[in-house]
Amino acid sequence: MITDTFDRRTLARMEVALDRACLLLPTGSEKHNARRIIASKIIECANRGDATLSRLTEAGYAAAMQLTASGQSVREKEAANY
Structure with a gap:
């Protein structure tokens, strides 16, 4: 579980x-799935040791921008991650 991996400050x-x-996400019915994808990129960043707020935010922004700029649905992106 994620709470076992990171300390409270990092989780915050x-x-x-x-x-x-x-x-940065447009409103829509797939926002939950988009949050999951963005969260996974933030977790990857933290796992690499980049746990500053600025680096985590950059990773999140990059994921959100990729989701919105690609023109693909969130479901297609999610399927590509599996």
Whole structure:
């Protein structure tokens, strides 16, 4: 579980980064899936040791921008991750 992997401060920074990145998403019915994809990119960043708020936020922004700019649906992106 993620709470076993990261300390409370890192988890708090990850949550802030996720919330900030999700502000870039258009409103729609697939927002939950988009949040999951963005969160996975933030977790990857933290796992690499980049756990500062700025680096986590950058990872989240990059994922959100990729989701919105690609023109693909979130479901297609999610399927590609599996």
